[in-house]
Amino acid sequence: MRTITYRDALREAIREEMWRDERVFIMGEDIAGYGGTYAVTKGLFEEFGEKRVRDTPLAEEVITGTAIGAALGGLRPILELMTINFSLLATDLIVNSAAKFHYMFGGQPEIPLVIRMPSGGGAQRGAQHSQMFESWYGHIPGLKVVMPATPYDAKGMLKSAVRDPNPVLFIEHELLYSIKGEVPDEDVEYTVPLHLGEVRRLGRDVTILTFSRMAHISLQAAHDLAKEGIEAEVIDLKSIRPIDIDLLIDSVKKTNRVVIAEEGWKYYGTGQGLAALIYENAFDYMDAPIQHITGADVPMPYSKALERAALPTKADIIKAVKAIVPTHVGV
Amino acid sequence: MPFPLTETMHQVMTPEGKIIGEVPLLSAEQLVKLYRWMVLGRAFSDRMVALQRQGRMGTFSALNGQEATSVGLAAPLQQKDWLAGSYREILSYLVKGVPMQAIMKLYRGYVSDDYSAEAHCLPIQIVLATQLPHMVGIAMALKYDRQPQVAVGVCGDGATSEGDFNEALNFAGVFKAPVVFVVQNNGWAISVPRSKQTAAQYIAHRGPAFGMPGYLVDGNDLFAVYKVVCDCVERARAGEGPALIEAITYRLGAHTTADDPKRYRPASDLTEWGKRDPILRFRAFLFDQHILSEKDNDVLHEEVTTEIEQAINRLEALPPQDCAQVYDLVYSELTPQLKAQRAQIMRELGRE
Numbered sequence: 001m002r003t004i005t006y007r008d009a010l011r012e013a014i015r016e017e018m019w020r021d022e023r024v025f026i027m028g029e030d031i032a033g034y035g036g037t038y039a040v041t042k043g044l045f046e047e048f049g050e051k052r053v054r055d056t057p058l059a060e061e062v063i064t065g066t067a068i069g070a071a072l073g074g075l076r077p078i079l080e081l082m083t084i085n086f087s088l089l090a091t092d093l094i095v096n097s098a099a100k101f102h103y104m105f106g107g108q109p110e111i112p113l114v115i116r117m118p119s120g121g122g123a124q125r126g127a128q129h130s131q132m133f134e135s136w137y138g139h140i141p142g143l144k145v146v147m148p149a150t151p152y153d154a155k156g157m158l159k160s161a162v163r164d165p166n167p168v169l170f171i172e173h174e175l176l177y178s179i180k181g182e183v184p185d186e187d188v189e190y191t192v193p194l195h196l197g198e199v200r201r202l203g204r205d206v207t208i209l210t211f212s213r214m215a216h217i218s219l220q221a222a223h224d225l226a227k228e229g230i231e232a233e234v235i236d237l238k239s240i241r242p243i244d245i246d247l248l249i250d251s252v253k254k255t256n257r258v259v260i261a262e263e264g265w266k267y268y269g270t271g272q273g274l275a276a277l278i279y280e281n282a283f284d285y286m287d288a289p290i291q292h293i294t295g296a297d298v299p300m301p302y303s304k305a306l307e308r309a310a311l312p313t314k315a316d317i318i319k320a321v322k323a324i325v326p327t328h329v330g331v
Numbered sequence: 332m333p334f335p336l337t338e339t340m341h342q343v344m345t346p347e348g349k350i351i352g353e354v355p356l357l358s359a360e361q362l363v364k365l366y367r368w369m370v371l372g373r374a375f376s377d378r379m380v381a382l383q384r385q386g387r388m389g390t391f392s393a394l395n396g397q398e399a400t401s402v403g404l405a406a407p408l409q410q411k412d413w414l415a416g417s418y419r420e421i422l423s424y425l426v427k428g429v430p431m432q433a434i435m436k437l438y439r440g441y442v443s444d445d446y447s448a449e450a451h452c453l454p455i456q457i458v459l460a461t462q463l464p465h466m467v468g469i470a471m472a473l474k475y476d477r478q479p480q481v482a483v484g485v486c487g488d489g490a491t492s493e494g495d496f497n498e499a500l501n502f503a504g505v506f507k508a509p510v511v512f513v514v515q516n517n518g519w520a521i522s523v524p525r526s527k528q529t530a531a532q533y534i535a536h537r538g539p540a541f542g543m544p545g546y547l548v549d550g551n552d553l554f555a556v557y558k559v560v561c562d563c564v565e566r567a568r569a570g571e572g573p574a575l576i577e578a579i580t581y582r583l584g585a586h587t588t589a590d591d592p593k594r595y596r597p598a599s600d601l602t603e604w605g606k607r608d609p610i611l612r613f614r615a616f617l618f619d620q621h622i623l624s625e626k627d628n629d630v631l632h633e634e635v636t637t638e639i640e641q642a643i644n645r646l647e648a649l650p651p652q653d654c655a656q657v658y659d660l661v662y663s664e665l666t667p668q669l670k671a672q673r674a675q676i677m678r679e680l681g682r683e
Contacts, residue, residue: 025475051475054506056502056505057498057501057502057505059498059501059502061464061494061495061498062464062467062495062498062499062501062502063502064464065461065463065464065465065467065468065495065498065499066464066465066467066468066471066499066502067468068464068465068468069464069465069466069467069468069469069470069471069472070468070469070471070472070475071468072453072465072468072469072472073413073468073469073470073471073472073473073475074472074476075471075472075475077468092458092461093461093464096456096458096461097456097458097461097465100456101456102660102661102662102663103442103657103660103661104443104454104456105443105446105453105454106442106443106446106454106660107442107659107660107663108446108448109448110663141661141669142661142662144662164663165663166662166663195666195667241666242666242667242668243668245667245668246667
């Protein structure tokens with residue numbers, strides 16, 4: 001095992017897949033000589049050349065459309081959109097082409113397309129560039145939507161995404177690129193399945209359902225809660241679509257209490273979808289109302305102080321847990 | 332050297348059938364075959380509209396009046412060249428090798444599981460202009476593999492106002508993709524006339540703006556369309572990059588079976604464009620050159636009618652669409668959620 005950054009883990013996955021399969025190529029804005037705005041593709045242009053590492057004009061709609069076409073033509077494109085906020089321009093191509101063609105074309109052509117893009121706030125990018133859109137895309141049949149939280153998953157899931165025959169939206173988080181974590185040595189080949197969540201911490205008193213950067217915040221909250229005798233189980237969903245229902249329902253049946261922690265907005269999103277699944281599948285096991293921690297229901301403020309206030313915190317999670325876990329626990 | 336803005340409309344044969352340009356070198360047999368495709372296209376379109384009226388087909392877009400462009404843009408292509416159009420390019424698809432049965436199944440409501448990959452056509456989808464970025468992507472894949480093939484993307488005049496059209500041209504120019512864009516300018520985007528899509532004189536002028544040649548062609552002149560498409564395709568095949576063709580034609584029918592053009596279109600338009608009917612023009616040439624006789628023409632029409640009727644009979648003998656298949660096709664494999672939904676439907680239908 002080595003300790004490397006999330007950014008380096010992503011680059012290793014791309015590099016290894018490009019060596020493994022010459023049909024894999026990457027394109028996007030500023031990804032060639034510049035190495036990507038988050039430095040994920042640094043060095044790949046020098047290693048693989050302009051045929052396989054392509055800078056494109058600034059036009060997310062057509063970049064996405066051509067990537068879909070290239071996939072239909074037998075290649076395995078990895079598309080980097082500079083941020084998920086830019087994917088709004090490509091939504092028609094993602095929703096109406098990528099997600100539909102396998103179905104509309106009678107199951108014949110595969111669309112082995114990966115769209116990588118960072119999301120999230122916390123870096124003072126302002127109202128237009130700090131958003132979470134996994135709920136939007138997670139709504140669409142035909143797409144896979146994954147959000148790895150650790151370098152290990154970033155590498156293993158990106159390799160799986162490249163090999164997957166379906167379009168995969170691989171949503172990173174701007175504040176995760178520099179985090180470090182353990183990853184197997186470079187000569188150890190591994191992949192991580194796209195459809196499974198993971199129990200990050202076992203606990204008996206409450207289940208915290210979370211994903212992406214909030215998985216880290218949730219683990220910190222669980223750590224603090226343990227000092228007070230409350231054992232929280234932390235489930236990192238990792239995949240928004242498909243959702244690992246069994247994993248979360250099994251946990252809920254055990255702990256009987258749930259806190260959902262996500263960075264995005266509250267209404268009609270992933271968290272509320274999870275709450276509905278829990279009510280459908282485990283209502284009789286619930287001992288308390290589901291608590292839902294989210295970002296503030298406002299466009300992300302540009303002010304550093306206000307942005308911090310708009311994002312969900314460890315303290316919010318701890319407070320939510322304490323609101324539903326009986327006080328005798330841990331005493 | 333920048334590409335010039337053309338003002339010349341390529342024409343080989345006038346509406347009266349007079350040859351004013353270079354006739355492509357095609358055998359009598361090939362000429363009759365092209366003519367047969369045009370006849371089949373119109374007969375197919377008329378029959379599909381009639382079937383829609385009887386509730387035997389879904390919403391259909393008649394292609395009447397656009398047979399010369401439809402056939403002329405597809406006939407020069409090799410089997411492994413790619414083609415993607417809109418819902419109005421069905422005849423091009425038939426020429427390219429998509430079985431009539433596959434098209435009919437689609438409009439009948441079947442999941443088109445006999446989409447013919449060998450025909451190298453992207454199946455019909457109805458979002459305007461998105462097929463153009465897809466074709467640029469396919470062209471990039473062809474170039475990536477050093478294949479001597481080209482991709483042809485077709486859309487209507489309305490679709491040229493979409494961002495996808497302009498972005499696709501720009502992208503193709505930058506990457507010198509082996510792609511040919513054909514615009515079937517039929518004068519109307521449902522009820523909106525071409526004059527309200529762009530203040531520019533010609534759509535073809537956008538070719539040079541994106542670093543590629545732009546051609547104007549009489550879209551009701553099969554020879555002219557065939558010749559210009561041949562030239563552009565061979566140019567792209569030789570690695571010289573993309574081209575844009577604006578074929579000026581006219582939609583003689585409604586936008587779709589859900590539209591009534593009498594509400595917005597002067598009847599005089601039809602009279603005027605009726606005189607430029609692409610099938611009559613080509614037939615006049617075949618008669619004049621003694622390539623086709625009146626009797627041959629009658630036989631050909633009968634054959635085409637029989638071919639269409641046989642396809643309809645085969646179609647209507649098929650069992651209904653299986654609903655389980657709908658779940659199977661969302662992903663390459665069933666997700667746990669789809670598996671559960673599929674099982675539920677099967678249980679309710681007593682088909683566990």
